Amino acid sequence: MSLTELALLWPVLIVSAGILVLMLQAAWQRNNVLAQSLAVISLILALLALVIQYPTGMTPITLLFEYEPIGAFFSLLLLMVGISVALLQGPYMGKHSHEVAEEFYMLLLLSCLGALLLVMSRHVASVILSIELMSLSMLALLAYNRQRKLALEGAMKYLLLTGTATSVLLLGFAILYASNGQLLLVDMLQSPMSLLAKGGFVLVLAGLAFKLSLVPLHFWTPDVYQGAPVNSTLLLTSLSKAAVFALFIKLILLVPPEFEADMVRMLSWMAIASMLLGNWLALQQRSLKRLMAYSAIAHMGYVLVAGVIAMGIDHSLVLEGVSYYLLAYLVASILIFAVLTLVSNLDDQQDLDDLPQLQGLFWQHPWLASIMALAFLSLAGMPITIGFIGKFYLLTLAVKLSAWWLVAAMIIGSAVGLYYYLRVIFTLFAPLQKDIYQAPGAYLSKLWIGVIAAGLLLLGILPGLLGDQLRGILAIG
């Protein structure tokens, strides 16, 4: 590895350094605020490093990693998520929590590190290592309050199932390796594909689909979401989804032509089933976290539409659409969970999660409620929010390819989705029943949330700001 290659790894190195410093700090003197600042600072530094040396083309870094624009764009998103979670953890824990703080930030950074490495991976070994690094450190975060029974149950489920999924992934890679003896992702899917190789690839996709909670591999999602502390749920629903989807789309773009028809059929069904089932099951949920879990299933179905189309035509628009949609999804998820985090407390047995508990939030905390309402409108795809532009990209793609089944599923899914998003928004505006707690202080966290909410509106009202640049940013076409 040369020095220039090492320099390209700056963001990763900074995050790793942050982890080491946090470890030392935990050994030296425990201090919540210090730990939080260290985590935030190292993430922001990594973000800056990434922005400064933003790639314009593909550069391989050793055999394992590569540094390219699409991965870098996803890294930006991942770091944004990481910063949000780190900032929110402070008010969520409060000053005198009975859980320790340093380990949370350390695990958070580890998880971010795994995600960052995953989007840079070009080799089976690095994929497996980074995906496990991400998932396992997340596992500890999912059960961060050990007093909560549901959290422990959820984490256990996640452990067992994610273990299975990784084994399936590993088996798939092993079969691919057996059939053509390659371990680099780009070389693995060589034409012509034998039946064995095809089977291996399907297993790989199944492993990833599990992480994305696509139907029919979605069963774990609601329980884990509901059990976990709400800030960790945020990490789970944004970080792992975005990072895994980056890999997913990378693999799909490599599918050789003769296998495309089968893949399109398989993925279309998964997408349609995810959109319909996710939205359908969300209808009756009272728990906001479960609702978000099902909504995540549906939204992953929407993004998968782009994945299906990726094999058809016009790669550039597909990548733009995926990037915009995922950005929209992440922004909305961050905002919704951030508001939930700000009105909950880690030490409690339960987060504020039941819908009636949020009744009248607008009349007591108008800013929080407005932000949450905006985020839900964005998920529902209302214009003047970023979610609409994301949906517009995807619909354009689907119409362009005349994929009418997908269009129909998207429309039906969105119409059904409206109902439950609206139900939440209406609850926020209903008359206030009893006072709702809000974490005191935490101005920095609230400022950050405000900035993200402003971005949600800005990119929805002036989509050209990002949309016109996206081709350049992703260096395509």
Add this chain to the structure above:
Amino acid sequence: MVALSLLIWLPLLCGALAWIGEKYVRGAGNWITLISLTGLLILSIFIGGDGDVSLSWSWFARFNIHFALLYDGLARLMVVLTLALGILAVAVSWQEIEQQQGFFHFNLMFSIAGIIGVFLAADLFLFFLFWEVMLLPMTALILIWGHENRRYAAIKFFIFTQASSLLMLVAIIALALEHQTQTAQLSFNLRQLQSLNLDSQTAWWMMLGFFIAFAVKLPMVPLHSWLPDAHTQAPTAGSVLLAGILLKTGAYGLIRIVLPLFPEASMEFAPIAVTLGVLSIIYGALMAYSQSDFKRLVAYSSISHMGFVLLALFSWREVALQGAILTIVAHGLSSAALFAMAGMIQHRIHSRELGNMGGLWASAPKMASVTLIFVMAGIGMPGMANFNGELFTLLGSYQAFPIHTIIAALGIIGSAIYGLHLFQRAFQGPPDIQINDLRKRELLYTCLLVLALIYFGLQPQVILDWSADTLNSLLAVAKEARP
């Protein structure tokens, strides 16, 4: 011209101002909204003073989307109507709103801004954006300040209109992509899209996508079921805006988009559309007769009247199209007026049930006479605005669809029956309860409405002059399309 975009920004700005103002001075919201709407009304008449005005800014270059506005005669007519009814909406809710007045005025102005945006948009993407955005504040109006069953009504209203407009979005995208295949460039511009050559099958499906979205708003039977609930549960100001303007955006969409973009397809579709229109007329009238709720009755009568618009538009005759425009304006005024009366009565007796009224004439003669005039206007009495609209509609459509028109004419009898029924049960008979008569403020705006209805009844030419250019270009399109 930049000033044109002010018609959209200013209501938003003044709405925010009213919200803030109300926090410091009680009652400031009313005055700020009233003054700004009056100012906007003057501005809107002034801007269109010398011919069409348009504006186009690059907005989303990746998809060649522009922030393009067009202010021609028809748009001007609709914007003026919107602002006038906006003022009425403020006037009727002067004292009716008891909580969150500031936020109420913000929502009112927000929805007016959205509606004006719909009327001005010359780019389909922009049109869709406003089309959706105007729903949000309207839903909030119903949800927060509505009556007993408001939550259900608000959800129903929102989902009906949103879900149907998704079809429109798909049609818009398909249209833009079709432009790309034909000219190698995406375009959402209404004028550029008009020059496309669509094969009949594609045009048919796209037309259907737009038509369903507009038919839900219009509303047309069988897509009407959101309307009685939304109208009944909305606060008076909401009902005024809904009946007066929001329904007209559907008709406006048909005139602006469906007819000129897909002339052949819509001519082919005309028999179905006209049949549904006639069905709406008769069904609306029958249902109106069987209602015992004042607002619900007026709501069903709206369905009946908007059926005339549908009938007129799809018969593609000059006279009928003029009739449609006249009906749009006349119904906007008369139904808004009736909802205002319903609001006043409800504010006084806390009920909308006709059974709880009766004999109100004895204690409130002024209110009774004004209501009688509005009911007469709704029935289509000669000399009032609605008469011209209905007459022209029937006259024009008879050339194209004689049987449909004959049945539609029965709707006028129906409207006389339910109109008189409404008036009798509310105001005549033995006096059951005493109520206060009209106050000065109420007398002022009801008198203005009466004057407007009579003025447009005697001088329909004013409306026709403003909309003449749009209708002529539509007829030119029709001449080309018809072999």
